[in-house]
Amino acid sequence: MFHFIFSSLDNFVSTLQTLLYVDIVQPVLFKVGLMDYDEDTYDALYWVIVGVLEVIVMYALLRPLEALRPAEEWEHRKGVRVDVLYTWIVKLGILNLFFFFTFQPVFDSLQGWLRLHNVSNLEIDNLWPGVTTQPLVAFAIYLVVLDFAGYWYHRLEHRIGIWWELHAVHHSQQQMSLWSDDRNHLLDDILQASFFAAVALVIGVEPSQFVVLVAITNLMQSVQHANIRLNYGWLGERLLVGPAFHRRHHAIGYGHEGTKYGCNFGVLFPWWDMLFRSVSWSREIEPTGIRDQIAAPGERAVNYGEGFFEQHWLAFKRIGARLSARRTTGRGNSDTDAAAV
Ligand SMILES: [Zn+2]
Ligand SMILES: [Zn+2]
Structure with missing residues (x-):
């Protein structure tokens, strides 16, 4: 059944790939002498089609729900536009896959080296031959392991100042919608893609499975960001991260600042938040964004940028400011030390 769904989807995408290639892409390549x-272009086309299909499915499922049951009522959707741009850049760039295949030769040689030196590598699907080698069981294990890694990755993004400045691009959205998941600093995207590709390869995920893992995670994350008044019920929201849970993570004063420097970091499953005590089950709908975007009395609001380039540039500027502040404090300390001596 599982295999049947995979192969039918794969067949469908492959057929589209051949059609588009023969009728459109190849004649263009020929004309421009490329x-x-x-x-390479033929192979890349496969992932472009997967990306476009993802966006179509996401939009068809979530946009009507956003119109019918919005969590927040907006006068306009101006703030959403830039997130649409992020989505297309990411979905068509398919960074994850690019890194996965770039890493493959490096890891192949690493695995070869380990085998040569009789060091066994981490093949999670071989933990319990006969059981964990079943495709569905292996797939579920990969999903859980990657999600555990994702929880800590996300938690550190909030913990480490410089990294937070990159992640702040994601959190600075005050109109959270089905498009907001891909609103990330491109440098953060690259870091994230390298990290997950490395974890996936170390635990032995096959490239074809990785594609499906990424597609499922992406779709679930789009649901989480959608402007929908929806919770999965007491049990459901303890099994899977939903819109109410993730909206709490984006809530000003809670997600980034609440107990233990933020709450609800979980990507697919809320279990790690429950285990490491960073969970909040409140379904209260609060404004989303970052606290300093709203000016405190006598202070100026921080501008995180409205357009794609401005958001990227301002993140680098904030990182620069943090680094120079650290250098100044460092120098200050050594001055004090010198004075003390
Ligand atoms: Zn976050
Ligand atoms: Zn988010």
């Missing part, structure tokens, strides 16, 4: 990139 036939050397023939094979």
Whole structure:
């Protein structure tokens, strides 16, 4: 059954890939004299189609729900536009897959080296031959392991100042919608893609499974960001991260600042938040964003940028400010030390 769904989807995408390639892409490549990139372009087209299908499915499922049951009523959707741009850049760039395949040769040689030196590598699906080797069981294990890694990755993004400045691009959205999941600093995207590709390869995920893991995670995350008044019920929200749970993570004063420097970091499953005590089950709908975007009396609000480039540039500027502040404090300390001596 599982295999059947995979292969039917794969067949469907492959058929589209061949059709588009023969009728559109190849004639263009031929015309502009780029036939050397023939094979690579053909392969890349597969992932572009997967990305486009993801966006279509996401939009068709979530946009009507946003219209019918919005969590927040907006006068306009201006703030959403930039997130649409992020989504197309990420979904068509398919960074995760790019890194996965770039890493493959490196890891292949690493695995070869380990085998040569008789060091066994981490093949999680071989933990219990006969049981964990079943495709569905292995897939579930990969999903849980990657999600555990995702929880800590996300928690550290909030903990480490410089990293937070990159992640702040994601959190600075005050109109959270189905498009907001991909609103991330591109440098953060690259870091994240490298990290997950490395974890996936170390635990032995096959490339074809990785594609499905990424697609499922992406779709679930789009649901979590959608402007929908929806909770999965007492049990449901303890099994899977939903919109109410993730909206809490984006809530000003809670998600980034609440107990233990934020709450609800979970990506797919809320279990790690429950285990490491960073969970909040409140379904109260609060404004989303970062506290300093709203000016405190006598202070100026921080501008995180409205457009794609401004948001990227301002993040680097904030990182620069943090680094120079650290250098100044460091120098200050050594001055004090010197004075003390
Ligand atoms: Zn976050
Ligand atoms: Zn988010």
